[in-house]
Amino acid sequence: MTEPISPQYDPAQIEAPLYRRWVTAGLFEARRPDQHPAGPSYVIQMPPPNVTAVLHMGHGLTYSIQDVIIRFERMRGRETLWLPGTDHAGIATQNVVERLLAKEGQTRFDIGREAFVRRVWEFVRETGDTILDQLKAIGSSADWTRTYFTLDADLSRAVREAFVRLHERGLVYRGHYIINWCPRCLTALSNEEAEKEETDGKLWHLRYPFADGSGQLTVATTRPETMLGDTAVAVHPDDERYSHLIGKLIRLPLVEREIPIVADAAIDPSFGSGAVKVTPAHDPVDFEIGQRHELPTIDIMTPEARMAETVPARFQGLDRYEARKRVVAEFEQLGLLERVETHRHAVGHCYRCDTAVEPRLSDQWFVRMAPLAKPALEAYRSGALRFIPEHQGENYAQWMENIRDWCISRQLWWGHRIPVWYCEDPACGKASVSRTDLSACPECFGTVRQDEDVLDTWFSSWLVPFSSLGWPDQTPDLAAFYPGHTLVTAPEILFFWVARMVMAGLEFMGAVPFSLVYLHGTVRDTQHRKMSKSLGNGIDPLDVVTRYGADALRYTIVAGMSVGTDLLLDPVDLETSFAPARNFANKLWNAGRFILSNLDGPVRPLAGAHSNVVRREELALADRWIIARCDATVREATAAYDKLRFNEAASAIYHFLWSDLADWYIEQIKPRLYGDQPGGDVARAVAARTFEIAITLLHPIMPFVTEALWQRLPGRTDDRFLSRERWPTPDGRASDAAAVRSFELVQELVGAVRALRAEYGVEPGRNVRASVSGMSTAAEQAFRAEALTIRRLGKVTELGLNVPAEGIGASAVLSDGTSLFLPLGEILDVGKECARLGAEIERLKSLVSSQESKLSNQQFVSRAPAAVVEREREKLLSWREQVTVLSEKRQRLGCK
């Protein structure tokens, strides 16, 4: 602790070494045998970043918040666990490695499944720790000894266990349905993974001729190319326009196939023409219509969304959009295109590559969600699961209520292979679901082959709250840390992950995995656009750490975002965003530097049974004031942290440290510290203690600078860390209302003197005399006690108490009616002073008159609480008093 303390705080020198010391000392590790058992557990599951991820501001935001919470709870004495891990991120990771292969001119199909998976593992082993290392740079206090990867053997076992159990309960099934298909990633997606994007499309009105040549029927469609797979036209059964046509045959143009007109209640007669083409293989609604009417399904597309062999030769091989053009053109040629109108509608896009999703008919595995959603909804309704912001709970409930089955199979190679084996003997053909790998059919002992598909990444993620703790084994960690407490993430992840974790927790563990879900906002640029790679409007958090420090990054995030709002940062002007927090760290550093440099001897304690304890009667008014302010700040900050309102905690601490402690208290104690006044030891004791408390309160948000300062306080040893200190508790005896009010009057007086000086351009170096009169006894005592403070900070040579004003001067009146007079003599511009006083009197008079009418309002006096009425009366009296005082001043100056 003996490094020189420079006047400018340099985070680069402090942060990294300090972080290493924290880790070496095991401060973030849960259930360390060498550490005293702490209180009840507090667990935050870190949303595992994708193993390929590189830290961006979104991570910076979410993990800073989580770290603030976990540090706060740790200091409060909870047995904390912030459990980190990485996600194998099926599609994302596979895409990354496929791109690497592409650079070598290869595809995954060239090298084959086994080699490809090996290749991905190599990639993951090389780069997989990147993001976790980056998290350390921003100060994350996660328990790295417990880091998991969602493809680890333990977690894979949990995945298999969960799959088998769901299957045993009949909640997993394989089915032939329309799913969302990404023609670029060549896999099925869940509904959540197909992100709806509003798109400007067109609505084509096509004429379908009747087979008997008796006319035509117009159908409207947004996807004309799918007509090649139409197997019916549907109308609403009650639609009188078409009821006579039901059963009639259409001769499908271009393909010359005859298809029936059917009646189905799913059709909305008011949309388009009221007649709909039915393509069971390429639209979910049409699929259902097809089932109801036993229509054939014609799959017209390849996995890449090109036209398949099932369509006329001239269309085969065309991309779906090319095919669309071609179909429309041919309809036009045939005179069968009635009209085209623009039409805005939502189209699903792959959440990984943004390709428009193709509804595709295929065999997939699904989880039946309704039975799982029921208890998950109940948990919310009963209050076992809460949300911040609260209204997000309704979002959750709405999703649960409308839940649809979850397609969990993916046609990828990177992931948990589906634990199902099919008997290759066609006579048997049994599908076996198994916890262990099968080499033979349990039914006929024939050869088996495992399902080729892997599971949705989120199928491992939803188990994380317990799989990361050892489930299905009953491990000590599982017993100690399930269920957890708070889950912090972005609202986008609510359905992907949060909602599903609740369902899995209830299903497999019988308890919600966390009781509070905190959904924070998004990082955006100054134009409110999401930060993204493609827009190039991102900010690299590590760049911010390098230039401003991790503390500044964290403070900016935490202080700049209140519950439910987004964080706006300017990517081209980091200075505007991060300098204020950097300046704050520097301010702290310098306040600490000042206090520390004055702590030469032993520091007397403020409380306790020590012989040298500072006694109450030794405290100056300023001491009592700062102690009371400090105590109030402890209360405010603790309450704010507790409610996850970090911006409020931050601003309370900021205000205390900067405005109260640095601007006033440190200025106040200088004469005592320099030996010009007695009581230096008391000032030192109070300054050291209140500063220590304040940096303790700030530590969860700015862990580095506060730890560095704390460790430099006297009596610290290398093995003690602020990170493991106990949270300050408010001390009722410290809230000294009288001292606070008195010192505030002193502040007000100094402020009034300064304002008058500035108003009349009194040179900064010039001392003036001041006199005050008309104050209460309490105020007089305060001014007498703090006379030196008033003189020093107001640059007042002589402070007259209750001395009558003499000569020409500037006047002001304090809120309690105290009259201030600065005899400025020739400096004073009498005309200006008259005008100033006049304006002030007018302002007060208008307050007085509105206050008078308020108080003469019988309704107000009788209905408002007595305390409120009393306060209002006092205000009125005070304002009247101030008017009187100022009017006298004006008279004395001889104002007209």
Add this chain to the structure above:
RNA sequence: GGGCGAAUAGCUCAGCUGGUUCAGAGCGCCUGCCUUACACGCAGGAUGUCGGGGGUUCGAAUCCCUCUUCGCCCACCA
């Protein structure tokens, strides 16, 4: 189409249960200061019909209705 939210200083936002933080903070702007902790600083200052309208109330930035403008989530109207 269903659900939810937001509008307060030039900018970003606080303001929680209607009245003692009630019109605030930071940034920006103006004036003056290198006062031996800090110019990443100190002191002083200007700036608002609290989106419009209506209502409830003794009292509304705060509660209710309505309009306007933005945003988010969900959704199979082809």
